Amino acid sequence: MDLLFEKSVMDRRSELLPPLDVPETALPEQLARKTAPLLPELSEGDLSRHYSALEKRAYGVNSGFYPLGSCTMKYNPxxxxxxxxxxxxxxxxxxxxxxxxxxxxxxxxxxxxxxxxxxxxxxxxxxxxxxxxxxxxxxxxxxxxxxxxxxxxxxxxxxxxxxxxxxxxxxxxxxxxxxxxxxxxxxxxxxxxxxxxxxxxxxxxxxxxxxxxxxxxxxxxxxxxxxxxxxxxxxxxxxxxxxxxxxxxxxxxxxxxxxxxxxxxxxxxxxxxxxxxxxxxxxxxxxxxxxxxxxxxxxxxxxxxxxxxxxxxxxxxxxxxxxxxxxxxxxxxxLGKEGIPLSAKTAVLNANYFMHLLKKRYTVATTGVCMHEFVISMEREKKERGVTATEIAKALIDRNIHPPTVYFPLIVKEALMVEPVETESKETLDEAARVFAEIYDAAMEDPGAVHACPQTTPIGRPDEVAAARNPVLRYRREDNDGA
Amino acid sequence: MAHYLPSTDVQRAEMLGAIGRGSIDELYAAVPQLLLQESGPNIPAGLSELEVTRKMSRLAEKNTVFRASFRGAGAYRHYRPAIVDAVTSKETFVTAYTPYQAELSQGILQSIFEYQTMIAELMGLDSSNASVYDGATATAEAAAMCRDRKRGVTLISETAHPEVIETVKTYCWAANNEVRVIPAKDGLTDLDELRKNMSEDVSGVYLMQPNYFGLIEDCEAAAEIIHEGGAKCIMGVNPIAAAILRSPGECGADIAVGEGQPLGMPLSFGGPYLGFMAATGAMTRKLPGRIVGQTTDDTGRRAFVLTLQAREQHIRREKAGSNICSNQALCAMTAAVYLAAMGPRGLKEVAAQCFSKAHYLARELEACGFKRRHDAEFFHEFLTECPVDTAKLEEHLARHGILAGAFTHGGILWCATEMNTKEEIDRLITLIKEVA
The missing domain is CATH 3.40.640.10 (Type I PLP-dependent aspartate aminotransferase-like (Major domain))
Structure with missing residues (x-):
């Protein structure tokens, strides 16, 4: 999708301020800026559509299950x-x-x-x-x-x-x-x-x-x-x-x-x-x-x-x-006196319940009960079938689940850190567990199948190496003229 | 009690049954039992949404919202186009996490890339990061960017905002680095003192444009002295003034930082605001925090990602130059929407109106005995003497819904923006005459 600058049309503008109502004082020429900044020239309607399109290309707690470990993605009232x-x-x-x-x-x-x-x-x-x-x-x-x-x-x-x-x-x-x-x-x-x-x-x-x-x-x-x-x-x-x-x-x-x-x-x-x-x-x-x-x-x-x-x-x-x-x-x-501890306890219950459901296939890095989150290791699956934490994460995206935190903590190999939080319902956890299981089975059966994920997003997997090697950190008109 | 827990008691029991536990308390067996708070924390019982709304409204009503304000001193009242709130209230932007998963976050990543472009353009420099906490911490981070093994001393002009100076001192104290303050002369950075203070251990020098007193500094001359001494020039910039004043790039600055609040953020009793940072190409890889870069996806489509992450704490750990992670993304988006809504002409118009209105205000104040302390040219703020009792003045104006300038340095620091009408300024003058 185009950038604000690519949608810009010279002299398009909205009038936001009334005319100056005091005598004008001019800035002395020697203090004045020589080159005007490249800012987009757009109508308010252009802006509204631009950001609505950007919103569709983002994912928030309002969009779906967001079990991003260590980030406590609870509902924002x-x-x-x-x-x-x-x-x-x-x-x-x-x-x-x-x-x-x-x-x-x-x-x-x-x-x-x-x-x-x-x-x-x-x-x-x-x-x-x-x-x-x-x-x-x-x-x-x-x-x-x-x-x-x-x-x-x-x-x-x-x-x-x-x-x-x-x-x-x-x-x-x-x-x-x-x-x-x-x-x-x-x-x-x-x-x-x-x-x-x-x-x-x-x-x-x-x-x-x-x-x-x-x-x-x-x-x-x-x-x-x-x-x-x-x-x-x-x-x-x-x-x-x-x-x-x-x-x-x-x-x-x-x-x-x-x-x-x-x-x-x-x-x-x-x-x-x-x-x-x-x-x-x-x-x-x-x-x-x-x-x-x-x-x-x-x-x-x-x-x-x-x-x-x-x-x-x-x-x-x-x-x-x-x-x-x-x-x-x-x-x-x-929340008050009762709601604060009840939220904590529900977070811990949800994590243990979700861990219990996932354990049927996935390997959890710890034994016994967990608190509000737990860590899965994909080390064995990587060794046996080449299925990594990244593969699971990217496959989850196609099923409208935000992936868990990947590759943290560093002490667990191929880590997926899962924090289901208290504001998720049992139905959400049951459904998510079903999706996690399906992805697991599909990936273990045919590791190539998940390699193409995600496919439902505006872009596929980005080339991060190229981004860092040859950094393009801003738009420049001259780079794009006639392109 | 209200809460946001969807589980019913029946469902909780089902879940406990599934994991083979009798109660949730069993899950806390590892906690030393004598530490458990059996009856919960000692805070009031939870309230309904209506009660919370009432209580919070009552707190808000205890504050005074002034009809007109002539106070700036680092936080400025500007017109915020309606589209700014409309965009930045969109739930997905509000509730998303940092865009680690690029495929799911192109909207947020692109908005930051657009923000970075606008900030770099406004500053006349090559690059910008995705934001830091505020103007004061941006300055402290910039000072750290300039340091290396041989050069560890930061110089900061006395004409900078006092809270910026204080914040830089705190950061430098923590890192065991020296800060020296360059004295002012007639409200401007004393360039002779600057020259005298340049030594082989000076890494970076900070000055503010316009400075705390609203005056326009000769940043070009300062940058020359700083570069001759082998150090980096850090300019603190008011982003509205940057629309018309010589840009940091034009002045020869290596890094530009500033308080982004004027770009569409409400005053909010001091926060959240926005720290912006821009740099030359040579300094880009030293920028702290998140930076968004453009790349392509596996099918060659344009894509945006968090990049240059090898600088950051999660990779470099104790060798990282800063511990900053995420910071003010939604405020950066606010600034981007503001700048896009204003456009190049609109922003210039805001700056020009600030300039004209402040000069009108200065002339009117001068006419009733509030002499300007300094002669140098100013942008939208200026310090005057106060020939009347300050407490009486503040009180009298407040009674009429007007917030006076800030009382500082034994005078009053007045500010006028596009928000102050001629009628308001004239009314202010009338009221001042009543006190005198």
Whole structure:
């Protein structure tokens, strides 16, 4: 399909502004831009059709089953969107007088109150814009904590080899070093290896619980204790909180810091890759180091406290992705005390039920129960019949199912990471299991058959190697003139 | 209690039966039992949709929506064409994940490719990434792009937005890198001080166009000094001003970054906004985050994919230059729809109206004693002295539904955009005279 630029017709435009109503002031010539930017010239109708066509070439949670592991693709409630569109939230300038933004500050304070209660933390900041920035903020809290105590030796962060790639990348951004520890077969921490890894230079540890194989770390209390005894802090990567929200609190497991992905666990949409919110919670002893400003209660309302001499500083402009917090708050209010744990438990039930159905053919990387997700390995099928995780993924696309996460975690070969989430019905899971089974049988019988998938999509498999070798990252008119 | 769970109790029982369990609680056997929250979290009971709507509306009503605003300082009120919300509210765009599965995501990938093209065009540079969090973090990421083993010091002009400076300092503190602030002279970056600060360990220099005080910097001269010193020039750009001011490419910048909020995003108490980043060809492979590229599929049809992923955290892990994953895709789409709706003439018209209205406002304010502090040319913001009591002024204007300029640096930073009518500006002046 054509690009906006290819549909552009010179001098086509819509009138969106009234004529200038003050005397015109001309920009001095020497300051003026020489070449006009190439922007498309289209009617509003052209635009409407263009984006409707693009929408048909996309797939959202509204389009069908989306069991993308580690991404918690739950239903995004309509009421959340409605609340975030209220003029009293979206027409507010971030630097308005405090007395005129009491509703915004109250919303932030309320979201903090609910989420610290659910996570077992004492304070929370919503400034980080995404999970990765939440991690960055969390690790800076660890860095600052040691620095403030004059403990400059502590530079090492322990990370299990099953961790998401952001964990080690974040450690580097904080000028610290990664100590990788190999996981056990079920992705769990090996206590002996952990004991051997901690030392006087341990700054902390980053951990997801349940882990990336969907298993709850049964030794979690020992793990956090070992790190604490060595003088380090323990950071909870909130990617997998959906399994345990309202059931068990990371704060009670011994974690000092947590980041949440409000766009996963708390139902705010992913937007095709953002905006999200990577809220960071911490225990009281780390509160002085939180990014400023901090929302503080006063006798007659709330204020923004900028006087934070020990703060790590500001990690982003203003107060974070505020409207995302509004959406999460609407969700928290809706589910409440009973709904939050019930959602977690249903997610775990759905995952175990779906795993049970798939196990009839597929090999699951772990034994026993899983939490909210599980990992399939196609290693044997690849060896025996050349059927890879990619083949299954691409075949699912033709059956209107979004593929699971592929090739992650790295510790499982030919991984398919499946997270069915609580907002899927039994009928959806039964039907999806039938499709997974059919694809499996067809692929094992005739591996060539799935190789041509997908066929129902606007494009077939793209040449990613060519894309990287000879990058075309934008449209250029001169490249396309006369083409 | 409302929730979004389709399963009925009967179905739950069937599912438990199928997996051979008596209760869901059995699935949590690995959790230390003393930690289980038997009665759930200590938050209020769930509410119906109507109750939630009421509660949230009540919170929103506690905020003041000003009828007219003369405050910018990094976040700007512009006209948002109706088509922008219509497009960006489409459910599939709202609820999709990052476009990892290219075959299922051509719509989102193409929209990002179009966004990248428009940003690169507006900045007069070769390439753009798919966006980062906001203008402040884009600046911090750009500073990291410039660093190498020999050069680790970032210089940042004092005339940049204070929150940008603060954010860059935080990122640099984390990575154990030095930041030095170049002092201002008459509201502009002091180029003599810049020259003095150029040393062999300086990797990148950041200045903002227009700067925090609304003034137009001589970026071309700055870029020359920076390049002579062997460092990279990072320009922070207001994307509306870029429609008429010399582009970063024309000024010789290596990287252009900025706050994309003016491109169709509401003020939203500070977010979500959009960080854009554009670069020369030489710097392209150092851009952080997602980048969409064009390729072909197995039958030769044009296709779009996430590309150059070898830069990114999921491949390079601790060797990655940034940990950024997905970020502000829907905001990038907002900017793309805004730019396409405005077109080249419309965008230029917005910029030209901002310029004229701000200059009209400045003349009217000057006439009632609010002298401009600086002489340099400005775009749509300028700092004045305040000859009256600031609290009284702010209060009086607020009573009439007007948000005054931002109180900063001992003066007032006023902003006018195409949204401010002549009538509004004249009314502002009348009200100001009442306070004086």
């Amino acid at each position: 309509a009421v959340n969107e409605k609340c975030a569109k209220l003029p009293g939230f979206c027409e507010i300038h971030p630097l308005q007088p405090e007395s005129s933004v009491q509703g915004c500050l109250a919303a932030l304070a309320l979201a903090e109150e609910y989420l610290t209660e659910i996570t077992g933390m004492d304070r929370m900041t919503f400034q980080p814009a995404a999970g990765a920035q939440g991690e960055f903020t969390g690790l800076m809290l660890i860095k600052k904590y040691h620095e403030a105590r004059g403990d400059h030796r502590r530079k090492k962060i322990i990370i299990p080899d099953s961790a998401h790639g952001t964990n080690p990348a974040t450690v580097s951004m904080c000028g610290m070093e990664v100590v990788n520890i190999p996981s056990d077969e079920d992705g769990c921490i090996n206590i002996e290896r952990l004991k051997a890894a901690v030392s006087a230079d341990t700054a902390g540890m980053m951990l997801t619980n349940p882990n990336t194989l969907g298993i709850f770390e049964k030794d979690i209390l020992s793990i956090t204790e070992i790190v604490h005894e060595a003088g380090g802090l323990v950071y909870y990567d909130g990617a997998n909180l959906n399994a345990v929200m309202g059931v068990v609190r990371p704060g009670d497991m011994g974690f000092d810091i947590i980041h949440l992905n409000l766009h996963k666990t708390f139902s705010t949409p992913h937007g095709g890759g953002g905006p999200g919110c990577g809220a960071v919670g911490c225990k009281n002893f780390l509160e002085p180091y939180l990014p400023y400003p901090v929302v503080t209660k006063t006798d007659n309302g709330f204020r923004l406290d900028y006087d934070r001499p020990d703060s790590i500083g500001r990690v982003k402009g203003y107060y974070g992705n505020f409207l995302v917090v509004v959406k999460a708050l609407a969700y928290l209010m809706t």
